[in-house]
Amino acid sequence: EAQVTQNPRYLITVTGKKLTVTCSQNMNHEYMSWYRQDPGLGLRQIYYSMNVEVTDKGDVPEGYKVSRKEKRNFPLILESPSPNQTSLYFCASSLNAYNEQFFGPGTRLTVL
Amino acid sequence: AQSVTQLDSQVPVFEEAPVELRCNYSSSVSVYLFWYVQYPNQGLQLLLKYLSGSTLVKGINGFEAEFNKSQTSFHLRKPSVHISDTAEYFCAVRRASGGYQKVTFGIGTKLQVIP
Numbered sequence: 001e002a003q004v005t006q007n008p009r010y011l012i013t014v015t016g017k018k019l020t021v022t023c024s025q026n027m028n029h030e031y032m033s034w035y036r037q038d039p040g041l042g043l044r045q046i047y048y049s050m051n052v053e054v055t056d057k058g059d060v061p062e063g064y065k066v067s068r069k070e071k072r073n074f075p076l077i078l079e080s081p082s083p084n085q086t087s088l089y090f091c092a093s094s095l096n097a098y099n100e101q102f103f104g105p106g107t108r109l110t111v112l
Numbered sequence: 113a114q115s116v117t118q119l120d121s122q123v124p125v126f127e128e129a130p131v132e133l134r135c136n137y138s139s140s141v142s143v144y145l146f147w148y149v150q151y152p153n154q155g156l157q158l159l160l161k162y163l164s165g166s167t168l169v170k171g172i173n174g175f176e177a178e179f180n181k182s183q184t185s186f187h188l189r190k191p192s193v194h195i196s197d198t199a200e201y202f203c204a205v206r207r208a209s210g211g212y213q214k215v216t217f218g219i220g221t222k223l224q225v226i227p
Contacts, residue, residue, distance in 0.1 A: 042202065042219035090155055100146060103155030
């Protein structure tokens, strides 16, 4: 089944404790992206990747890192999480930068 | 840069009644337009898209949208809603030219279908 998977689905952590949210797609998509969803703000793009080893900042990249060492994986790294990063995070992929995106199920992160 | 405005944050509607969810965009160049739906506790999935051609676009689950270039709108409609349509709907826009262009999402409209 074609899908985008994210892990974990739920995470509660404390300020400053490094964490990684994994994202994997099995559709051989070139383009991958991370979004955060906050009430009243919709989806805002954090980082995106056009292909392996090609990443760039989105609208709200501060406090986040990404890597794209393999085509299928696009992990989101929070080196020192803060409470303002409490949010619902979505990973998405598409065949290329012009096609519709397929979204993962989301990761709800709470930073205390 | 482009922008998207979803005029209604919440839309309550009775079951089997028609519904229209409004979306207006702003862009100085041609655009691609999308509607995504997010069911509770799930990720977004594509409802329909407009890339070019006919301005009336049909999507899944009986939804359709009409691209109106003069009014810069892409409103989503369904003639008769079902309880299962209760979800949040997002309009999105992307510039149609110039290499990579990011997608801009609206803030979403929550559709509540009342039995």
